[in-house]
Amino acid sequence: MTKALDYAHDAAKAWIEGLDARPVAARATLSQLRNRFRHALPETGMKAEEVIRWIAENANDGMLGSAGGRFFAWVIGGGLESALAADWLVATWDQNAALYACGPAVAVIEEEAGEWIKSLLDLPHEASFAFTTGCQLAHVTSLAAARYAVLKRANWDVENDGLFGAPRVTIMTNEQKHGSVERAVRYLGFGRASFMSLQTDDAGRVMPQALRRALAKATGPVIVILNAADLNVGACDPFAKLIPVAKQAGAWVHIDGAFGLFARASRRHRAQLEGVEQADSWVTDGHKWLNVPFDCGIAIVRDCDAHRAAMTLSASYIAAEESARDQIDWNPEWSRRARGVPVYAALKELGRQGVESMVDRCCAHCHALVTGIGALAGAEVVASANLNQGLIRFWKRGQTPEQDDAFTDEVIQRINTTGEAFFSGTTWRGRRAMRVSVVNWRTCARDVERAIAAVRSVLAAIDTSADYLI
Numbered sequence: 001m002t003k004a005l006d007y008a009h010d011a012a013k014a015w016i017e018g019l020d021a022r023p024v025a026a027r028a029t030l031s032q033l034r035n036r037f038r039h040a041l042p043e044t045g046m047k048a049e050e051v052i053r054w055i056a057e058n059a060n061d062g063m064l065g066s067a068g069g070r071f072f073a074w075v076i077g078g079g080l081e082s083a084l085a086a087d088w089l090v091a092t093w094d095q096n097a098a099l100y101a102c103g104p105a106v107a108v109i110e111e112e113a114g115e116w117i118k119s120l121l122d123l124p125h126e127a128s129f130a131f132t133t134g135c136q137l138a139h140v141t142s143l144a145a146a147r148y149a150v151l152k153r154a155n156w157d158v159e160n161d162g163l164f165g166a167p168r169v170t171i172m173t174n175e176q177k178h179g180s181v182e183r184a185v186r187y188l189g190f191g192r193a194s195f196m197s198l199q200t201d202d203a204g205r206v207m208p209q210a211l212r213r214a215l216a217k218a219t220g221p222v223i224v225i226l227n228a229a230d231l232n233v234g235a236c237d238p239f240a241k242l243i244p245v246a247k248q249a250g251a252w253v254h255i256d257g258a259f260g261l262f263a264r265a266s267r268r269h270r271a272q273l274e275g276v277e278q279a280d281s282w283v284t285d286g287h288k289w290l291n292v293p294f295d296c297g298i299a300i301v302r303d304c305d306a307h308r309a310a311m312t313l314s315a316s317y318i319a320a321e322e323s324a325r326d327q328i329d330w331n332p333e334w335s336r337r338a339r340g341v342p343v344y345a346a347l348k349e350l351g352r353q354g355v356e357s358m359v360d361r362c363c364a365h366c367h368a369l370v371t372g373i374g375a376l377a378g379a380e381v382v383a384s385a386n387l388n389q390g391l392i393r394f395w396k397r398g399q400t401p402e403q404d405d406a407f408t409d410e411v412i413q414r415i416n417t418t419g420e421a422f423f424s425g426t427t428w429r430g431r432r433a434m435r436v437s438v439v440n441w442r443t444c445a446r447d448v449e450r451a452i453a454a455v456r457s458v459l460a461a462i463d464t465s466a467d468y469l470i
């Protein structure tokens, strides 16, 4: 019964121990991977341990080293040891964490994990929460509560009557909103036409005049969505100024804090999020800056009644335990894994001080990467590191901005091909740039040095390469 588990355990340990030495980029191509895994559904089975060995061996070089310390693309965290081990246990226990009755211990662990997260992020004690698959579903959960509340104030019961004929809700967002916000709004039936974009300053923040102007134009219920760190430049909206303005106009304020909300745990960085606690709902991810394995998002909602009204359901066969917390009342899923358990483990391993030092370390490493790469010939800093995000662009003398766009993408590709570090590109203010994002607990000064050295050698090689002669 346990041979496959033994093999998986050994393969997992080898994977973790090999992270520092292996190339960060995957080596296998799409067609190689398809050739390996695509075959007719077997008529007969094979031994469990052989299946696991076969999958692990064939997948190995098709894996991205995003769990390691030299991965700076998108915003993808790693897995703390306790969180990873807790995740293994969650899979092994195989509890259906929809109801207390189906998994008493995990229900209580998740209940406490939610309390700890609110305490760590210094959000209202009375708020309710849900552990979802990610921010995407955390947005859906929180915005469903917002939809219920703002329409209720307009004398409309959306849970009963739906949206047909309902007062039109305007959704104001920072113009740098994440795509998951747009999709959540589509899921909830508001449609893209309900968006009103709020102009930002050079640093990517909504200014109070922009919000005031938009509120003056809106008729009917309003939801305002602000950024607690956007994914390009880590910009945090000035919450202490914006939220009172929105609240005075009767709007519900929702915060996208996918990773940035964790800066609340840092005494050095929390000033950027001052006033964020005045919002009505917040979303963040466990699988980003808290470094729990995929997947784990967290929705937090001040108005518990609205949250519950939007998510709860009842069925005759559900066994409700009077005083226990049933996750089904707060979550968008029915059956679900207990993804709050790795959160509990991570917070117990790190404590408040450990989270603070992880956040501070990532911000310092991001600063070192952006300044170190930005100082190389052929590179320039587009956005200095703010929190754990920054932007770099590559250029060559005599090239047009469009050529520099293509050049930037080419340099990113070449860096990734070295296997020494991995970055991703973005478009910021109409121009291509390389994003530097540091959220992995493993990243250390040596990783930063290796990454800068890799970029240096790529730029040096390009200088003499015929492809790039001006």
Ligand SMILES: Cc1ncc(COP(=O)(O)O)c(C=O)c1O
Residues within 6 Å of the ligand: 075, 133, 134, 135, 136, 137, 178, 180, 229, 230, 231, 256, 257, 258, 259, 285, 297
């Ligand atoms: C700012 C921001 N919001 C939302 C999301 C979506 O999060 P998830 O992938 O957990 O759904 C991301 C993901 O990168 C993000 O960076």
